[in-house]
Amino acid sequence: MLMPILQVDSEQIPEYAIVCGDPRRAAAIAEKLEGAEELAFAREYRTFVGEYQGVKLAVVSHGVGCPGAAVCFEELIRAGVKTLIRVGTAGSYSADYPAGSLIVSTAAIRTDGLTRQLVPDGFPAVADSDVVNAIYAAALETEGAGVVGKGMTVTLDVFFNGVEEFPHKKLKAAGALAVEMEISALYVIASLRGARAGAIVALDGYADADLAAEYDPHTNAVAEAVEREIAAALGAIVKLANNA
Ligand SMILES: O=P(O)(O)O[C@H]1O[C@H](CO)[C@@H](O)[C@H]1O
Numbered sequence: 517m518l519m520p521i522l523q524v525d526s527e528q529i530p531e532y533a534i535v536c537g538d539p540r541r542a543a544a545i546a547e548k549l550e551g552a553e554e555l556a557f558a559r560e561y562r563t564f565v566g567e568y569q570g571v572k573l574a575v576v577s578h579g580v581g582c583p584g585a586a587v588c589f590e591e592l593i594r595a596g597v598k599t600l601i602r603v604g605t606a607g608s609y610s611a612d613y614p615a616g617s618l619i620v621s622t623a624a625i626r627t628d629g630l631t632r633q634l635v636p637d638g639f640p641a642v643a644d645s646d647v648v649n650a651i652y653a654a655a656l657e658t659e660g661a662g663v664v665g666k667g668m669t670v671t672l673d674v675f676f677n678g679v680e681e682f683p684h685k686k687l688k689a690a691g692a693l694a695v696e697m698e699i700s701a702l703y704v705i706a707s708l709r710g711a712r713a714g715a716i717v718a719l720d721g722y723a724d725a726d727l728a729a730e731y732d733p734h735t736n737a738v739a740e741a742v743e744r745e746i747a748a749a750l751g752a753i754v755k756l757a758n759n760a
Pocket residue numbers: 536537538579580581603604605606675696697698
């Protein structure tokens with residue numbers, strides 16, 4: 517069946533998927549696969565399939581923000597994906613995790629609007645623990661591992677501020693490590709549909725206003741961190757497939 521938004525035949529989609537916001541990052545990940553094939557590029561959704569160390573997987577971009585990303589996650593799970601790993605970027609809340617660090621998201625604080633329209637308040641956006649452990653272990657094994665953290669991330673809808681002040685300080689005080697824009701949708705949808713999910717983000721600067729002077733997303737440290745998180749996600753998929 518042709519998936520209406522991704523425009524891919526669901527028969528071509530394997531059980532594992534790496535998802536990321538940027539279609540160019542999807543292409544960069546696909547370059548690391550054997551026999552990579554681009555199946556479609558519809559809207560912001562660019563879909564590749566291929567193999568990594570004998571495991572078949574899809575690599576799909578989901579764009580920016582929960583509503584668009586949710587469409588991608590839903591269609592992939594309907595097509596038969598059972599394990600999804602998001603490979604993203606995020607802003608850091610802590611000087612312990614400077615730009616170039618990696619964070620594996622164990623859960624997302626839901627400040628987005630999309631999940632509020634899917635599930636009641638109090639419903640957790642939580643990762644699958646096997647997926648988290650596999651990503652974290654693979655991240656520590658990557659060459660030049662750098663700083664790798666594990667913990668709560670925040671998902672919000674806003675990238676450029678309006679007149680409302682976003683509660684970064686409170687969320688940081690509550691233990692959140694970083695902020696991005698799609699993980700809550702991934703975790704809630706995976707829970708609702710019986711799939712398992714995890715996420716790793718490369719930090720590209722500080723979201724905390726007290727640290728923001730150091731913000732520079734265009735550094736080699738960030739580019740290298742993205743390479744390492746790609747390696748971690750691919751390594752995690754191999755670990756998960758071999759333990760299945
Ligand atoms: O790098 P990606 O995967 O797009 O993730 C982050 O970057 C985008 C904002 O620039 C948002 O999508 C955010 O979640």
